Amino acid sequence: MKILNLKYQISNIVLVALCALLFSSCEKKDAAAEELPLTLTLSTDSVYCLPVYKDLPALEMAWTAGSNHGTGSSISYILEMDKEGNNFAGGLQWKIGRTADRSMVFGHKQLADTLALTFPTDPEDAYQTFEWRVRAKVMQTGEEQVSPVVKVKIAWNVSMLTALYLVGDATPNGWSLDRATPMVIDMTQFSRFYWTGKLNKGEFKLLTTDSAWLPCYVSDLTDATKMVYRPTDASYTDNKWLIDKGGNYRIEADVKALTISVSYLGGEMYSHMYMIGDATPGGWSWDNITEMQHPETNIFTWEGNLSAGQIKFPTELKSDWSGEMLYAPTPDCAPTTNGTFEARVGGADNKWLISNPGEYQIRININDTTISFVKL
Numbered sequence: 001m002k003i004l005n006l007k008y009q010i011s012n013i014v015l016v017a018l019c020a021l022l023f024s025s026c027e028k029k030d031a032a033a034e035e036l037p038l039t040l041t042l043s044t045d046s047v048y049c050l051p052v053y054k055d056l057p058a059l060e061m062a063w064t065a066g067s068n069h070g071t072g073s074s075i076s077y078i079l080e081m082d083k084e085g086n087n088f089a090g091g092l093q094w095k096i097g098r099t100a101d102r103s104m105v106f107g108h109k110q111l112a113d114t115l116a117l118t119f120p121t122d123p124e125d126a127y128q129t130f131e132w133r134v135r136a137k138v139m140q141t142g143e144e145q146v147s148p149v150v151k152v153k154i155a156w157n158v159s160m161l162t163a164l165y166l167v168g169d170a171t172p173n174g175w176s177l178d179r180a181t182p183m184v185i186d187m188t189q190f191s192r193f194y195w196t197g198k199l200n201k202g203e204f205k206l207l208t209t210d211s212a213w214l215p216c217y218v219s220d221l222t223d224a225t226k227m228v229y230r231p232t233d234a235s236y237t238d239n240k241w242l243i244d245k246g247g248n249y250r251i252e253a254d255v256k257a258l259t260i261s262v263s264y265l266g267g268e269m270y271s272h273m274y275m276i277g278d279a280t281p282g283g284w285s286w287d288n289i290t291e292m293q294h295p296e297t298n299i300f301t302w303e304g305n306l307s308a309g310q311i312k313f314p315t316e317l318k319s320d321w322s323g324e325m326l327y328a329p330t331p332d333c334a335p336t337t338n339g340t341f342e343a344r345v346g347g348a349d350n351k352w353l354i355s356n357p358g359e360y361q362i363r364i365n366i367n368d369t370t371i372s373f374v375k376l
Helices: 002-033 108-119
Strands: 040-042 044-050 057-063 075-083 092-098 103-107 128-138 144-146 150-156 163-169 191-197 200-207 216-218 226-231 241-243 247-254 261-266 293-296 301-307 309-311 325-327 342-344 353-356 358-365 370-376
Touching: 040 128, 040 150, 044 057, 044 108, 057 108, 103 108, 108 150, 241 261
Parallel strands: 044 150
Antiparallel strands: 040 057, 057 103, 075 092, 075 128, 128 144, 128 150, 163 200, 191 247, 200 216, 200 241, 216 226, 247 261, 293 301, 301 358, 309 353, 325 342, 358 370
């Protein structure tokens, strides 16, 4: 038993010695860390920051503790930034103070706004080189240390759009400003917008807001795949994109590259077409509404008696009148054999006026936005 106890005692002595050795080495390592030079590290050497990314990290930085030279004193930090060559004479300072968390993160909006306010005359969308450094002050002795300068190229755009709208007689809501059709922003690349839907034969352009006609984007005079930013009437000709055939389309626009693609997807725009109004057999009743025939893609026909009165053409059954309809180009429009229409939701309630009742044949061609009334 004594021999066994002796073995345990020896083992315990060895274990305590090993722990003391490890603890000693950890103490030396921590002490050595306090003697490391003050250095600053950035997460990247190039940043393009956009306010639409908001708080997503654009630039992250971290720095070492520096040295208090064994005094045990705390250290206070100041982060500095300025344009290359200014020698930190006209930039910014962030007084970090005493902290154990030696890091800082700038979100896209914060960094873009900061640079735009600090250097208001500098151009946007142009990379410039900025210098960063950290100054450390030992609180007990007042001694200062300065990290080596770290450089990073930064471009910013405080005016990057967060919304884009379609407007024009080719679009679902026509030239109605407050009903301009919103496009969808690409959440992986915020300068890009897209929209898929039905376009009529006609024109359109892109607005930056649904409350003002300017600024907007229009088509380049020589290349319809390019967009031109038009902040004022005098900036550029109000040249719109032309849709020569109604149908389903996908529009993709990039406000940074100033490019646009308009792709015809084919298919039919409407599967039903209806007639409503006091000139029709069912009058203004949604319950007795008259449906037209659909002999071929995007073609609708009807033949029968029309009374004296008004008529328009819903494309969907919405009894609250909120759906899309085919409207006449003018109020109380006289029916002709080669007329046209506007397909939209809301806006001017223009209808055709039947002043000569009798048997009629009506033909609507969605592809070329034509409507024909033939008196039989």
